[in-house]
Amino acid sequence: MSSNVSTSEAEYFHKQAVEQLAKLREIAAIEDAEAACKAAQTLHFHKCGKCGEDMKTQHYKGVEIERCTCGAVLLDPGELEQLAGMDESGFFAGLFGSNA
Numbered sequence: 018m019s020s021n022v023s024t025s026e027a028e029y030f031h032k033q034a035v036e037q038l039a040k041l042r043e044i045a046a047i048e049d050a051e052a053a054c055k056a057a058q059t060l061h062f063h064k065c066g067k068c069g070e071d072m073k074t075q076h077y078k079g080v081e082i083e084r085c086t087c088g089a090v091l092l093d094p095g096e097l098e099q100l101a102g103m104d105e106s107g108f109f110a111g112l113f114g115s116n117a
Contacts, residue, residue: 065089 063072065085072083072091080099083091092100 066091 063074063083064070065072065087068085068087069090070085070087072085073082074091075084076082078100080096081093082096087092
């Protein structure tokens with residue numbers, strides 16, 4: 018009978034170890050994904066989506082915009098409305114899928 022108890026105990030502790038290892042692997046995968054996301058953000062921060070060059074921050078009509086030497090412009094949320102005025106027609110809301 019003691020060998021049955023030892024076997025079931027060993028199975029129990031083995032199962033616990035496997036579950037803990039799975040949890041640790043899951044945590045490591047999440048941390049790796051977060052690190053990859055941060056690295057991608059650092060790599061692409063203020064880069065032009067058109068040519069890949071660094072974008073320069075400029076003030077235009079009281080709004081900070083990012084502009085590239087190739088002519089591309091990056092606007093943060095709400096900046097288009099600040100520059101163009103509120104959209105009474107709903108064109109921008111339909112274009113960008115927002116309810117602004």
